[in-house]
Amino acid sequence: MSLYEKHTTVHPKRIDGRFRRFKWLVMLVTLGIYYGTPWLRWDRGPYAPDQAVLIDLANRRFYMFDIEIWPHEFYFVAGLLIMAGIGLFLVTSAVGRAWCGYACPQTVWTDLFQHVDRFVDGDRNARMRLDKAPWGASKLAKRFWKWTIYLVISFWTGGAWIMYFADAPTLTRDFWAGSAAPVAYATVAVLTGTTFWLGGFMREQVCVYMCPWPRIQTAMLDEKSLIVTYKHWRGEPRGSLKKAQKNPDKFGDCVDCNQCVAVCPTGIDIREGAQIGCITCALCIDACDRVMKDVGRPRGLIDYATLEDCEREAAGHQPRPVWKTLMHPRTLVYLGIWTAIGAGLLFALGTRERTGLTVQPDRNPPFMLMSDGSVRNSYTVKLRNMQGRPRQMELAILGLNGATMWTDDMAKDEAAATLTREVPADVALPLRVYVIAPRGTTSQDFAFRVTAKDEALGAGESDSSETHFDAPEPM
Numbered sequence: 390m391s392l393y394e395k396h397t398t399v400h401p402k403r404i405d406g407r408f409r410r411f412k413w414l415v416m417l418v419t420l421g422i423y424y425g426t427p428w429l430r431w432d433r434g435p436y437a438p439d440q441a442v443l444i445d446l447a448n449r450r451f452y453m454f455d456i457e458i459w460p461h462e463f464y465f466v467a468g469l470l471i472m473a474g475i476g477l478f479l480v481t482s483a484v485g486r487a488w489c490g491y492a493c494p495q496t497v498w499t500d501l502f503q504h505v506d507r508f509v510d511g512d513r514n515a516r517m518r519l520d521k522a523p524w525g526a527s528k529l530a531k532r533f534w535k536w537t538i539y540l541v542i543s544f545w546t547g548g549a550w551i552m553y554f555a556d557a558p559t560l561t562r563d564f565w566a567g568s569a570a571p572v573a574y575a576t577v578a579v580l581t582g583t584t585f586w587l588g589g590f591m592r593e594q595v596c597v598y599m600c601p602w603p604r605i606q607t608a609m610l611d612e613k614s615l616i617v618t619y620k621h622w623r624g625e626p627r628g629s630l631k632k633a634q635k636n637p638d639k640f641g642d643c644v645d646c647n648q649c650v651a652v653c654p655t656g657i658d659i660r661e662g663a664q665i666g667c668i669t670c671a672l673c674i675d676a677c678d679r680v681m682k683d684v685g686r687p688r689g690l691i692d693y694a695t696l697e698d699c700e701r702e703a704a705g706h707q708p709r710p711v712w713k714t715l716m717h718p719r720t721l722v723y724l725g726i727w728t729a730i731g732a733g734l735l736f737a738l739g740t741r742e743r744t745g746l747t748v749q750p751d752r753n754p755p756f757m758l759m760s761d762g763s764v765r766n767s768y769t770v771k772l773r774n775m776q777g778r779p780r781q782m783e784l785a786i787l788g789l790n791g792a793t794m795w796t797d798d799m800a801k802d803e804a805a806a807t808l809t810r811e812v813p814a815d816v817a818l819p820l821r822v823y824v825i826a827p828r829g830t831t832s833q834d835f836a837f838r839v840t841a842k843d844e845a846l847g848a849g850e851s852d853s854s855e856t857h858f859d860a861p862e863p864m
């Protein structure tokens with residue numbers, strides 16, 4: 390027995406039908422979102438970029454329309470990733486491998502490249518003939534033309550990716566002028582190569598051999614999950630239309646036309662049962678429905694169904710209504726968790742303040758004893774203004790009796806219990822703060838508090854941070 394399965398090129402046939410049209414729609418939407426999003430503009434005023442979705446690695450910010458995420462708020466991104474993971478579980482539990490069949494990037498780009506194949510080489514039979522034909526001028530020209538289109542799509546795909554990390558119009562100009570960062574060219578080169586190879590040549594092999602998700606999904610599917618299934622009790626024994634017409638009682642509905650296999654993008658025969666190669670794209674349903682219509686039999690010989698419903702139908706009962714199929718307990722549990730995380734994130738987003746403070750005490754030396762017996766500690770304090778405009782912010786000392794403070798940019802004589810600074814828009818302003826407490830002050834905890842003072846939106850927002858004041862041991 391060979392442990393290696395020889396690769397057979399799949400040449401899916403063109404098909405039209407409701408699922409194919411749905412696939413077109415999903416492809417249009419997903420590719421439109423991917424290629425178009427970086428070009429959406431969003432006015433954030435003069436102090437922030439105008440790109441609606443931007444991962445600004447240099448300044449450590451993530452912008453998404455009106456939302457700006459700072460590094461210390463990364464839990465929002467983590468929450469979104471967790472929601473995406475649970476969302477996949479939810480979709481799988483409700484409608485089987487719909488992600489694989491419609492929205493997975495590998496599926497979408499493979500589908501796109503298969504349309505390029507049809508456009509250049511023709512439909513299934515023409516492509517199979519061309520594959521077998523010896524190399525000559527016509528085959529060379531077609532291959533060159535087809536691979537050039539692959540390359541353009543791949544380059545465009547890689548190019549779109551880097552636009553999420555910098556201002557898209559500026560980066561495009563710099564890219565073509567040769568003055569973009571080397572990492573931009575390297576990223577485009579890597580993504581062009583992987584898209585060209587995975588979408589143009591590896592195709593269904595990624596789903597069958599490389600991707601771990603089908604293995605995880607098979608563990609998640611049960612007899613209540615929706616899958617694309619062939620109804621054996623209706624189709625078997627199969628036989629050609631001619632044979633069935635001669636001997637109608639002997640044959641089932643399947644006329645063995647192989648159309649379901651011909652249109653399958655992974656090249657499998659769904660009549661052999663559920664299998665890992667089936668991405669549930671439902672194109673075989675379109676193909677078989679068309680055949681059933683042509684031979685005057687009811688549609689649905691291949692259909693979306695749960696194994697439980699298949700057994701009911703085989704026993705002569707009506708299948709359950711769709712809402713019952715979709716709403717089984719595991720799906721509801723996933724939906725509950727997904728909704729709870731989403732609601733938690735929305736709540737956190739709606740109630741977060743755009744003013745912040747971090748405090749780092751100097752540890753070497755922990756304190757300085759002054760000639761008059763007072764004690765000085767120093768700290769690095771960062772005042773965070775997370776709004777897109779400059780703001781006046783007041784820093785105050787809480788819980789350290791008689792203490793005053795000054796900074797590098799003022800004289801020690803001006804030390805006070807509070808100080809006010811203008812913090813530029815969208816900036817964490819670092820201050821070196823010296824806190825001096827009267828003779829006799831002992832080591833103790835205290836806090837800094839920052840309060841936004843301006844009258845506009847966000848005034849009165851405050852944040853505080855606990856820290857420690859070190860002093861010599863009492864004699």
Ligand code: SF4
Nearest residue numbers: 653667668670671673
């Ligand atoms: S068997 Fe049908 S649903 Fe499964 S991948 Fe092939 S065409 Fe798509």
Ligand code: SF4
Nearest residue numbers: 643644646647649677
């Ligand atoms: S398309 Fe339908 S009728 Fe034709 S082989 Fe497939 S299951 Fe049978």
